[in-house]
Amino acid sequence: MVKTDPAGSKPGFLARHLPAMTVTFSDVHGVRQHRVSPFGRLILGGILLGAFAWTTIATTTILLNGYDATAPASEAQALRTAYEARLATLIEERDALKAELAGRVSLLSDAEGSLLRQQQEIMSLSADVSEQGQSVTILRNQLGGLQTARDSADADARILTQKLAVLQLVLNEGLGGQSDVATTIDTIATALAETAARRDEYAADAVALNERIVDIELEQELNRQRQDRMLTQLEGAVRLTLVPLENILKRVGLDVDQILESVQRNYSGTGGLSSDFVSATPDGSGADPVALRVSAIMESLDQVAMLSIAVNRTPLGIPVFGSYRHTSSFGMRSGRMHKGTDLAGATGTTIVASADGVVSFAGRQSGFGNLIKIRHDFGFETYYAHLNSIGVTVGERVTRGQRIGGMGTTGRSSGVHLHYEIHLNGEAIDPMTYIRVGRDVF
Secondary structure (H helix, E strand, O other), X not given: OEEEOOOOOOOXXXXXXXXXXXXXXXEOOEEEEEEEOHHHHHXXXXXXXXXXXXXXXXXHHHHHHHHHHHHHHHHHHHHHHHHHHHHHXXXXXXXXXXXXXXXXXXXXXXXXXXXXXXXXXXXXXHHHHHHHHHHHHHHHHHHHHHHHHHHHHHHHHHHHHHHHHHHHHHHHHOOOOHHHHHXXXXXXHHHHHHHHHHHHHHHHHHHHHHHHHHHHHHHHHHHHHHXXXXXXXXXXXXXXXXXXXXXXXXXXXXXXXXXXXHHHOOOOOOOOOOHHHHOOOOOOOOOOHHHHHHHHHHHHHHHHHHHHHHHHOOOOOOXXXXXXXXXXXXXXXXXXXXXXXXXXXXXXXXXXXXXXXXXXXXXXXXHHEEEEEEEOHHHEEEEEEEEEEEOOOOOOEEOOOOEEEEEEOOOOOOOOEEEEEXXXXXXXXXXXXXXXXXXXXX
8 A cells, every 4th residue: 555645844846746655565464664755756766767668678679670680681582583583584585585686697698598599590591581582583584584495485386387287288289299398397397396395394394493483482481480480589588688677777767878878888789780781682672671670689689788787887786795784764864964874784794896886985084984985887986884894995996796895883883884875976865775776686
């Protein structure tokens, strides 16, 4: 039992708020009382409050320590699992793209070989058709000569027949010597028989020539049809190669005609067929349609070759060979223009040239750290910044996919990554536009 002291004379401040109290204990030994002064109550309350505070803080600390020990570990494990899954996906995509690229390269090689063989066969067929046309012309001339000879033989036969009839009439009337008449008749009959034999021979030759002409014309028509099918296949194959290459350059905003003109100044192709061949028809009447088609195909193949060169010299390749993740895009960032794209990966990850070109800078430059610049055709220049190593020198000519350095974090960098920029005629443009198009090509 606890009792407070009754009111006394003017208690102090502590006594007014914490008056003395008597604590009564009752047990088997009897009743005992213990008086607790205001100061004692204050000390006791402080002890109890301190014990409560300590218990609360200790419990909270234990809980927080337990959470801190488990939460970050679980979060880190989750992030690691997600990163490994993403890395595995990227590796699979890379392997699939490599396999697809190998398949496309093989198909392109086969197609080029087939195109070359078909071109040679078409040229051979064109020569055969021209030769057959000349043969038909010669045979027709021979046929005309045989027909003339036959007509002459027919005329001679008619004349001899008339003479024979006249002589027969004279013989019948008994004019002249019978022996002379008989001799004359025999001579005329012999000449008539020879003329008839020549006429029959000429007629047989004419029939044979006609049959030969029909056979040659049939063979010539079959060759023309075969030639037309091959030309159609070649035209289709060229279109299947040419149109995608044109679309690639158009998707990144380049003028195909200007690109072709630029490449053509430094490239020598087949140039089509000579004007002599194009105009060499069997009858000399004008341009040969087949030769014109072959010439157009050859010119299209020149365009394919030139556009292939242009694609290799345009920065469409991915500048990182290996696993990476896209961490920052082109555009405004924290109030400043970010002129490139950031691709993060492990230290030393291989950095490659995104197109054929010439190294214009290789060294350290302020915030870029270790920096490589490569100048390409058509006004392009690419930047590769924050490298931990540089593997090329100024003036060196590099090809698309060639290793030029390793990924690092030199200069003003918050972590290991490649800062990659593309400049066109001195103006920075979004590299991801070119990287996305390049994924469909390489």
